[in-house]
Amino acid sequence: MRESTVMKIHYGTALAAVALVAVHILMRLTMGYAESLEYENVLANYKFVPYAIMLEIILVLLAVHGFNGLRVILLELKQGRLYEKSVSYGCLIGMIGLIAYGSRTIIMTNMGIV
């Protein structure tokens, strides 16, 4: 993929994540901060399907943005064919792993497998 396309994705995921993370944080402030983190309230958040979908979207957006950012930082430090391929594939694997692990939490909690 061209680097210009990758950077468009980087900026697009950033802007979308800012909007959705703002909603995610505001949900913590709809009641007291500590109260919003109580087990029942967090469980209710996960079981509310639109909110669970939003969490999944945030997970994908931030994983793509975060691991691409890490890739860019690592490529600024050192260059070389093997190094660049290792970094790119390493970040891709990390991103997929994190999305899989986070999705597991969202899906299992939403379906009541707790």
Next chain:
Amino acid sequence: MSQDDHREGIGGMINPRRYGIERVAYLLMRLSGLGLLAYFIGHIYETSNILRGQVGWDDFMDLISGTEGHIIMSIVIAMCVFHTVNGVRVMLGHGGMGVGKPARPDYPYDPASQNYKHKIGIYSAIVLAAVAMMYGLAVMFGE
């Protein structure tokens, strides 16, 4: 002196003193990005504790709800706000906004892109990060 002796490596890249506030912003952008990625990975692990049921969740909440947890959270808030505001500035700059018009380089060769608009953007990001951090501390310790 050979050419290699002039190489400063990572130390030269991250030196914030030589190139003004723009280099400080460059460094903070990367540090906050790495910090936020580390927090994000930790947050994914932290929230997975809900699968351990109420006891597991409450145990983990007790672990992170102390003073240290709140202080770490306030630093995360500051990093998040700085990264967002400075990121918007960088995006606008990459889009050609606020970087000046191309012109012949004349003495003293001030780069048109490093102008007051972007400096204000960087200082605003730092101030907003500090304000958000204070607000976060007030919310977390206010209860």
